[in-house]
Amino acid sequence: MFKSLNTAATGMVAQQSNMDVVANNIANVNTVGFKKSRAEFEDLVYSNLKDPGQASGLQSVSPTGVQTGLGVRTAATQKDFTDGQAQITNNPLDMQIEGAGFFQVRTQDGEISYTRDGAFKKDPGGKLADKNGNILIPEITIPETAMIIEILPNGEIKCIHNKDAAPEVLGQLEIANFINPAGLKSVGKNLYVPSPASGQATAARPGTLGTGYISQGQLETSNVNIVDEMINMISAQRAYETNSKVIQTSDQMLQTAVNVK
Amino acid sequence: MSLKGVYTALSGALAQSLKLDTIANNIANVNTTGFKKDTQTFQEYLTAMEKEQGVIQVPKVPASIDSFYQMNGGDKSFVDAAGTFTNFEQGSLKSTGGKLDVAIDGSGFFEVSTPAGIKLTRAGNFTVDANGQLVTKDGFPVLLEAGESEDGTLAEDSENRVVKFTGQSTMTISEAGEVMEGDKKIGKLSLVNVLNPESLQKTGNNYFGFKENLNPEVVTLKNPSLKQGFIETSNVNIIQEMTDMIMTQRVFEGTQKAMSAYDNMADKLINQVGNTKG
Numbered sequence: 001m002f003k004s005l006n007t008a009a010t011g012m013v014a015q016q017s018n019m020d021v022v023a024n025n026i027a028n029v030n031t032v033g034f035k036k037s038r039a040e041f042e043d044l045v046y047s048n049l050k051d052p053g054q055a056s057g058l059q060s061v062s063p064t065g066v067q068t069g070l071g072v073r074t075a076a077t078q079k080d081f082t083d084g085q086a087q088i089t090n091n092p093l094d095m096q097i098e099g100a101g102f103f104q105v106r107t108q109d110g111e112i113s114y115t116r117d118g119a120f121k122k123d124p125g126g127k128l129a130d131k132n133g134n135i136l137i138p139e140i141t142i143p144e145t146a147m148i149i150e151i152l153p154n155g156e157i158k159c160i161h162n163k164d165a166a167p168e169v170l171g172q173l174e175i176a177n178f179i180n181p182a183g184l185k186s187v188g189k190n191l192y193v194p195s196p197a198s199g200q201a202t203a204a205r206p207g208t209l210g211t212g213y214i215s216q217g218q219l220e221t222s223n224v225n226i227v228d229e230m231i232n233m234i235s236a237q238r239a240y241e242t243n244s245k246v247i248q249t250s251d252q253m254l255q256t257a258v259n260v261k
Numbered sequence: 262m263s264l265k266g267v268y269t270a271l272s273g274a275l276a277q278s279l280k281l282d283t284i285a286n287n288i289a290n291v292n293t294t295g296f297k298k299d300t301q302t303f304q305e306y307l308t309a310m311e312k313e314q315g316v317i318q319v320p321k322v323p324a325s326i327d328s329f330y331q332m333n334g335g336d337k338s339f340v341d342a343a344g345t346f347t348n349f350e351q352g353s354l355k356s357t358g359g360k361l362d363v364a365i366d367g368s369g370f371f372e373v374s375t376p377a378g379i380k381l382t383r384a385g386n387f388t389v390d391a392n393g394q395l396v397t398k399d400g401f402p403v404l405l406e407a408g409e410s411e412d413g414t415l416a417e418d419s420e421n422r423v424v425k426f427t428g429q430s431t432m433t434i435s436e437a438g439e440v441m442e443g444d445k446k447i448g449k450l451s452l453v454n455v456l457n458p459e460s461l462q463k464t465g466n467n468y469f470g471f472k473e474n475l476n477p478e479v480v481t482l483k484n485p486s487l488k489q490g491f492i493e494t495s496n497v498n499i500i501q502e503m504t505d506m507i508m509t510q511r512v513f514e515g516t517q518k519a520m521s522a523y524d525n526m527a528d529k530l531i532n533q534v535g536n537t538k539g
Contacts (some may be wrong), residue, residue, distance in 0.1 A: 002278050004285030011289030018292060038357070040386055040398055041293040043286070045465035049279070050342065052462075053474030064344035064459050065472065066301065068279065069286030072293055075398040075466070078388065082358055179428035180389040199391035199428075210429035239291045242499055246285045249510050253281065256517045257274070261524070 003047070003068060004250045010071030011243035014041050017074045018236040025224045026233075032087075033116035033190055034222035035079050036229075042075040079182045084223040086215065092149045093120045093128065096220045099212020101175035102192065104203065105134035112137060114176055114201065117190040119219055132189055140171040153213035155206040176201040177211050264527055270519035272339035276303050277513040279342055284506050287497045295384030295467055296495035298348050298502075306341040349458055352383075352496035354488055360432050361387045361395070364491040365452070369482040370469065372404040372451040373397055374423070377470070379404070381453065384467040386492050389432075395424035395440070399466055405440070405448035406481070424448065434489045452482040 018039045028034040052065035086096055095118035097103070102114035113134065120136055123129040126144065128136040142149060146159035155173035178184060183197030194201060207213045283301050290296040354364045363385035365371070370381035387403055390396045395403045402423040426432055430443030438450040455461055456478040464470040471477045 002285075003282040004278075007282065007285035007289050011285070011291075014289065015292070041290070042384070042398065042467045043290050043293055043296060043463065043465055046463050051474065052344075052459075052472045064346060065462070066279075066342045067299075067345045067463065068282040068301075069290070069299065069463065069465075071286060072289040076388075078359070078386065078398075080357070080359060177428065179393045179426065180391060182388055183391065197391055199393070235292065238499070239288075242288050242291065242503065245503065246281075246288050246506065249506050250281060250285070253278065253510055253513050256514050260517050260520050 002250045002254065003070060004246055007069065007071040008243045008246035008250065010044065010073065011246070012240055014039075014072045014074055015236045015240040015243065017077075019233065019240070021077055022229050022233050022236060026226070026229050029222055029224045029226060029229075031190065031222050032119055032219045033084070034224065035081050035084075035116065036222070036224045037077045037079050038232075039074055040076045040078050041072050043072055044070045046070065079184070079186075080223065081181045082223050084221040086218045087221050088218050090217045091119075092151070092217060093122070094118055094217055094219050095120065095151060095173075096215045096218045097175060097206070097212045098215050099210075100181070101177045101204075101206065101211035102181075102201075103130075104137040104174065104176050104201075105130055105191070106137055107134045107191070111193070112201075113187065113191040113193050114184065115190050115192065116220055118214075130190075134191075136173075138171060138174055140173070142170065143168075151214055151216040153207065153215065155214050173206060173214060174203045175206050175211050175214075176203045177209060178202075264523055267520055267523040269339045270516045270523065272306075272341070273516040273519075274513055276301075276340045276342060277509050277516065280509045281506065281513075283345070284502050284509065288499070288502050288506075291495055291497045291499060293384075293467065293495050294386050295352065295382060295493050296497065297350075297352075297383065297463075298495070298497045299463075300346050300348060302343045302346060303340050304343040305338050347458070347461065347463065348496065350496045352493045354491040355494050356491055357386075358490050359386075359492075360489070361389065361434075362490055362492045363387065363434050363450075364488045364493040366486040366488055369452045369454050369485055372453060373401050373468065374404055375399075375401045375468065377464075380464065380468040380470050381455070381461070382467050382469065383493055385487075389426055389428070393426040393428055395426065397467075404451045406451045422448075422451070424450075434487060436485075436487055438485050438487050450485075450487070452485040452487075453479050454482045455479055 021037050021039045025036045046067045046069050048067045050066040102116060103118060104112050105115060107113050120128045120130060122142055123133060126141045128140045140157055145161050148160040150158045157170045157173060158167040159170055160167050178201055179199040180197060183195050184192035185195045187193050202209060204211050280301050283299050287298045365383060370383060371385060373380050373382055387395050387397060390400055404422040405424060407422060424440050424447055426442050433441040438452055440447040440450060460472050460475040460477040461469040462472045
C-alpha cells in the first residue's frame with residue numbers, strides 16, 4: 001500500500017485541528033479577556049529507504065540516501081498573550097490589566113484560578129467576585145455606604161462615603177504573573193490554572209515585577225483579529241482539500257494497479 | 262521472447278509510488294512552520310554496468326539479437342531512486358506578533374540541544390518553559406553562541422548555553438540574534454550555516470540531524486538576519502505539488518499499461534502462437 005494514503009490522512013487531521021482552533025478563536029471574538037490560540041505543526045519521523053553512502057550498484061553509491069516523510073502532527077496550540085484593546089465601560093468595578101499579569105480568583109472548590117477578565121461585581125456579602133461568583137483574591141469588601149469607588153493604577157482600592165469624609169482604603173489588589181503564561185491551561189469560563197509548563201505564580205503589586213498597571217472603568221476585549229482568523233481559515237480549508245486530493249490520487253493509482261490483471 | 266521488460270515497468274511503478282509518498286508528505290506539511298520540501302530523484306540503472314567494461318564474452322549460446330547489437334544492458338535497465346533532496350529555499354514570513362517567534366531571513370539554522378545531541382531547525386516558534394528557558398515546541402533548549410554566558414565566563418558545553426529569562430521584563434531578540442530581557446543582554450543566539458546541505462537529514466519534529474556517512478561543514482552564520490514577531494512558513498508550493506501529483510499518477514498509469522502490454526504479448530505467445538489447430 002502507498003504510504004501516501006496515511007500521510008495525507010495525518011495532513012487532514014492536522015488541518016482539522018487547525019480549523020478547530022480557528023473556530024474557537026472566532027467564537028470568542030467578543031469574550032472579555034480572551035486570548036487567541038494558534039495551532040503549531042511539525043513533521044513526523046522519516047522512513048529511511050536507503051542510507052547515504054550505501055551501495056546502489058556495483059560501482060555506484062547513493063550520494064544522499066532516500067527517505068520519505070510520514071506526515072504531520074499538531075505539536076502545540078500556542079496561546080498568544082498580546083493585550084486586547086480597551087473597551088471603556090465606566091463601570092467602577094471593571095478593571096483592565098494594562099500589560100502582563102492575571103487576576104487571582106478562588107473558585108468554588110477552593111483552588112486559585114487566574115483570569116484576565118476584569119469584569120468584577122459585588123457578591124451578596126459585598127465582596128468583589130467575577131461573573132460566576134468566584135471571589136477575587138486578596139478579598140476586598142465594599143461597604144454598603146460607599147458612594148464612589150476608586151481603584152488606583154497600583155492596585156490600591158479606596159472608597160468615599162460622603163463628600164466631606166476622607167477616602168477609606170479598602171485593600172490592595174495583587175496580580176499574579178508566570179514565567180511562561182503560554183503554558184497555562186484554559187479551563188473555560190475565562191479561567192486559567194497553572195501547569196508544570198507555566199511555572200509557579202508570583203503575586204505582586206500591579207506595576208512591579210514585570211506586571212502591568214490597573215485601569216479602572218474599562219475592560220480588555222478579546223485579542224482575536226477577525227481578518228487573521230479568516231485568512232487562517234481559508235488556508236486550513238485549502239490545505240484540507242489538497243490532502244483529500246492526495247488520498248483520491250493514491251486511491252486511483254491503487255485502482256490502476258489492481259486493474260493491471 | 263523475453264518478458265523481463267515487465268520488471269522495468271514494475272520499477273517505474275515503484276518509483277512513482279515513492280514519488281507520491283514524498284508529494285503527500287510535502288502537502289501534509291503545507292502549514293508546518295519552517296518545513297522544507299523534499300524531492301526524489303531517480304536514475305537509470307543498467308544491469309550490464311555490473312560487468313566490467315573490458316570483459317569479452319565468448320558466446321556459448323545460440324546467436325540472438327543481442328549478439329548483433331551492443332545494448333549494454335539497455336534492454337534490461339530499470340529505474341532506481343537515487344536520492345532525496347531537500348529544497349532549502351526560503352519560505353515566506355508570516356507575522357504573528359509573538360515575542361518569542363523568530364524567523365531567519367536568508368540561510369541558516371538555530372541550534373537546539375536534544376537528548377540525541379545538537380540538532381538544527383528553521384522553526385523559530387519558540388516558547389519559555391517553567392524554568393524560564395527558551396525552548397522549542399518539544400521543550401528542548403535553544404542554544405546561545407559558545408563563549409557567551411550570563412556571567413561572562415566561557416561556556417562550551419550545551420548546558421551553559423541555554424537562554425534563561427526571569428520573566429520580569431520584555432524579551433527582545435534583535436536582528437543579529439542578541440537576546441535581551443529589558444536592558445539586560447543574555448547572549449547571542451547560535452546561528453549556523455551548513456556549507457554542504459546534503460549532509461543534513463530530516464529527523465522529524467522540524468529538526469535536521471547530520472547524516473552518518475558525510476562530514477558536515479558547519480560554520481557560524483556571519484550576518485544573521487532575524488525577524489522577531491514572524492515565523493517562516495513552509496516552502497511547499499501547492500500548485501507545484503498538485504502538478505507533480507497529476508504527472509506521477511499518469512506515469513504510474515503508463516507503467517501499468519506497459520505491464521498490460523507485456524501480459525497481452527505473453528498471452529498471444531502462449532495461447533495463439535502455440536495453438537497448432539489454427
